[in-house]
Amino acid sequence: MARYILKRFIYMIFTLFTVITITFFMMHSVPGDPFSLSRETPPEVRRNLEVKYGLDKPLIDQYFIYIKKIISGDFGISMKYKGQSVIGKVKTAMPNSAVVGFGGVFIGCIIGILLGILAALNRGRGFDYLVIIIAIVGVSVPSFVIGSLLQYFFGIKLNLFPVAGWNGLVYMILPIMAASFQNVAFYARMLRANMLDVINKDYIYTAMSKGLNKREIIRRHVLRNSMLPLVTSLGPMCAGILMGNFVIERIFNIPGIGQAFIVAIQNSDYTMIMGLTTIFSAITIFMYFVVDILYGFIDPRIRIYI
Amino acid sequence: MNKIKLTEDLFIYESIKEEAEKISRPSFTYWQDAFRRFKANKLVVGAFILLLIMIFLAVVVPIFSRYNYHQQDFNCINKWPSWEHFFGTDDLGRDLFVRCWEGARVSLFIGIMAAFINGGLGIIYGGLSGFLGGTIDMIMMRFVEIIISIPQLLWIILLILIMKPGIWPIIIAISATGWVQTARIFRGQVLQIRETEYVMASKIFRASNLWIIYKHLLPNAISPILINLTFIIPSAIFAEAFLSYIGLGLPLPMASWGNLAAGGASVIFIYPYQLFSPALLISITMLSFNIIGDGLRDAFDPKFRI
Numbered sequence: 001m002a003r004y005i006l007k008r009f010i011y012m013i014f015t016l017f018t019v020i021t022i023t024f025f026m027m028h029s030v031p032g033d034p035f036s037l038s039r040e041t042p043p044e045v046r047r048n049l050e051v052k053y054g055l056d057k058p059l060i061d062q063y064f065i066y067i068k069k070i071i072s073g074d075f076g077i078s079m080k081y082k083g084q085s086v087i088g089k090v091k092t093a094m095p096n097s098a099v100v101g102f103g104g105v106f107i108g109c110i111i112g113i114l115l116g117i118l119a120a121l122n123r124g125r126g127f128d129y130l131v132i133i134i135a136i137v138g139v140s141v142p143s144f145v146i147g148s149l150l151q152y153f154f155g156i157k158l159n160l161f162p163v164a165g166w167n168g169l170v171y172m173i174l175p176i177m178a179a180s181f182q183n184v185a186f187y188a189r190m191l192r193a194n195m196l197d198v199i200n201k202d203y204i205y206t207a208m209s210k211g212l213n214k215r216e217i218i219r220r221h222v223l224r225n226s227m228l229p230l231v232t233s234l235g236p237m238c239a240g241i242l243m244g245n246f247v248i249e250r251i252f253n254i255p256g257i258g259q260a261f262i263v264a265i266q267n268s269d270y271t272m273i274m275g276l277t278t279i280f281s282a283i284t285i286f287m288y289f290v291v292d293i294l295y296g297f298i299d300p301r302i303r304i305y306i
Numbered sequence: 307m308n309k310i311k312l313t314e315d316l317f318i319y320e321s322i323k324e325e326a327e328k329i330s331r332p333s334f335t336y337w338q339d340a341f342r343r344f345k346a347n348k349l350v351v352g353a354f355i356l357l358l359i360m361i362f363l364a365v366v367v368p369i370f371s372r373y374n375y376h377q378q379d380f381n382c383i384n385k386w387p388s389w390e391h392f393f394g395t396d397d398l399g400r401d402l403f404v405r406c407w408e409g410a411r412v413s414l415f416i417g418i419m420a421a422f423i424n425g426g427l428g429i430i431y432g433g434l435s436g437f438l439g440g441t442i443d444m445i446m447m448r449f450v451e452i453i454i455s456i457p458q459l460l461w462i463i464l465l466i467l468i469m470k471p472g473i474w475p476i477i478i479a480i481s482a483t484g485w486v487q488t489a490r491i492f493r494g495q496v497l498q499i500r501e502t503e504y505v506m507a508s509k510i511f512r513a514s515n516l517w518i519i520y521k522h523l524l525p526n527a528i529s530p531i532l533i534n535l536t537f538i539i540p541s542a543i544f545a546e547a548f549l550s551y552i553g554l555g556l557p558l559p560m561a562s563w564g565n566l567a568a569g570g571a572s573v574i575f576i577y578p579y580q581l582f583s584p585a586l587l588i589s590i591t592m593l594s595f596n597i598i599g600d601g602l603r604d605a606f607d608p609k610f611r612i
Contacts, residue, residue: 015452030467140592142544144551145585148574262552277460285455
């Protein structure tokens, strides 16, 4: 096990390094720069700015400086907003993203899993079709449509919740509803498929032929085994929670990370884009790593192969 | 060891009972069977017809309409839907009905092209990786893992920043990240099928590699790929919409469902109909593709048969 963890860890570091390298060289091949966006910049000012951000050095040198800085935890400062460091931005924005993301996943997960279980148990009957329809509609309607519709009906027509903004609990309800909608669809669909898969397994037949109580079979054998693949989705999901939801944050004007990223793109704020991309990728890669290890602990079938 | 000579008289022939060996049901090939199941699913056929109608309208409407997609009319700005303008007009007096179907051309083109490129690249890469095996397979899969671990939307955004928005840059950006999933699936199929008894039997009869690929590998591996592709199309359409939404979509006055919906979403509180029609078309299309994808999976995969 320790060897396996070490191996995955080395892979993780290698992947992270490659991603940083790719991002760095991609960002530096983007035509134009943030200084050329603002009206006329005198050449001397431009020169000074380039010196300040280290853009006057050869690309390779810049690359090594960047890597060194990242290792020491410095992701640079914004090219657009004075004194705004990437890390500072992440610190202020991430909690907001996390609230919406976690709320959406939590509610979506619970409702979705329940629907999925009930659908699989009532296979081929009316309720099953209802869940299938909910699931397909849920993944088919883009989140900006759902967000806008929620704003229109609950915000404007019914006047129940504030339309947009971020100022306390009432402002969180609509974004969380919008975020949970797709999770409901995703989990319902996944759990239904998993359960149908597990129900046909040999060990279920064994349990049935032993004469076990049907409820017990479902609780102890079917459910446990069909929840297992959920762990795999945990990694990208957690990363998604922290990274925020670009679309929903934009619609509801939430000062989260997704919003920060979009603003950075619109400003061509390269250090910010690069820093955020690196942090996003690092979180995702780390989550994949954790899930891989977790899976080894949870599922004894995988442990054999390690 | 004594050699026993096998002579004809050592064997007693069992008389073959003609009746018992007769195949009483009509025999179907794999594809016929899949097609039969596909046809029997009313919902899927409905979705398929709906898609054909959409494609037909996308081709026909921009040709035969009185208006064209970039023609502005300042005498009827922001008009609600009427017999003059089925979907109303936008803030420049452009007819939204024509723009929606012009947008359908662009969005469907992006989706279908992305699926083709993804499929092609994924099959070649995954097939090679699975077929060659060993160290090459390991290196090729490491590379895939690196690409997968960067969040897909970030990849797309970075690539679009480098290439500048346009139809082909969007297709390329979506394909550059999407093919890894197809490659993974196809490689898995190749590895699985390579070990099956029927391939071994084929090898015992000294079948060539090409024969095995053509006769066994492709027919058996193609169904997961096909299913994957039907899910790539809606996700490409969604990615385009997402890019428009964050301001990296197609430049105006070009129309796509993405930039129509983004335009509509910005005025939803005053003119909700401007979001409604493109959103409806996107949702219907995504729904159709998702239903077809599910239907294909049910048709090909015996596990999901009721």
